[in-house]
Amino acid sequence: MPRAAGGRASEPIPDIVIRRLPVYVRTLRHLADHGVESISSNELADRIGVTAAQIRRDLSYFGRFGKQGKGYDTAYLSEAIARILRLDRRWDVALVGFGNLGRAVAHYRGFAPEFRIAAIFDLHQENIGERVGDVAIQDEARITEVVAGEGIRLGIIAVPATAAQDVADRLIAGGVTALLNYAPVVLRVPPHVTVREIDPLAAMQSMTYYLDD
């Protein structure tokens, strides 16, 4: 349910724009943290790896941010975009799969402070009861019940491809509407569910095309 916050308010905002915004936030926060108070759209574009026109076009969906001749206020703009993305609160996340990848995700500190792994599930009985911080690994059979009970809206799928659809269905049945999918499979989900794929194999396979012999 895209919402416009001022700017070209009547237009639906393309998902590709929404997908770029986190990199804007990250870059602007980095600049603000390093004492850079304002930046031109050209400089910002150079750091992000897009064009200045692209940045202006993306931001125009949400309002007017730059000042003629002064550029963007890094702290103000990063906060404004973070608010648009609803990153001004903390979101609980359910992680399914506790193999090598799931463990790396569970211990990854980069998701904080905006995301908190609030529940972890695995199929293997020997992992159940193990803890990551104060979160105990639970049986995958409990996914729907637990995410519904805790009101969790985001899920991370770190199980093998053959199990991923079933796990997605259980998460969605419990009320999850946003899925980060590490399994190399295209998930079938209802229209109200957003899926982002993390697909390192496809990324690698799309780079060899460009390699010389």
Add this chain to the structure above:
Amino acid sequence: MPRAAGGRASEPIPDIVIRRLPVYVRTLRHLADHGVESISSNELADRIGVTAAQIRRDLSYFGRFGKQGKGYDTAYLSEAIARILRLDRRWDVALVGFGNLGRAVAHYRGFAPEFRIAAIFDLHQENIGERVGDVAIQDEARITEVVAGEGIRLGIIAVPATAAQDVADRLIAGGVTALLNYAPVVLRVPPHVTVREIDPLAAMQSMTYYLDD
């Protein structure tokens, strides 16, 4: 250096098309492995999550693959696309970073058979000499020398954001021209180098936008 293989041979092929092809290969291989010999563009589109028109348009860059009324030959088409992507050989890969994430990548079996982690580097002396299969972890100081010596063209960056640019520079100095970057930072690379970002945090941050309260 995009190359066209028949089809609309004179047009440069958009990177977005190249990025979709691995999912075509994966889906077609899965079908062929399960005894499905041919598939209509509508059915294939449904499985991949794009439109049939998109598939026809993407494939038109490379030649004519479908037969009127018969659909696509799954085995033939998967092999043809794999060849276009140069996945008909094995590629050696250098992995830099051997923390939680690097370990998960090193042990991930999904990269085989097309990719082989042929060298692993880490900064931490206590990890150096440890082995994954027959590959011993080496000091990051040796990156350029080793990748040049072994002719490695692909690199995976699994180090913290602050170290990623330096690691990228060392890999590129050794002849690497394709980088899979797990670090949450935009790398600055020369035009002949392809970078794909694996950015789960940005993916998560671009989904909260769509969540209801």
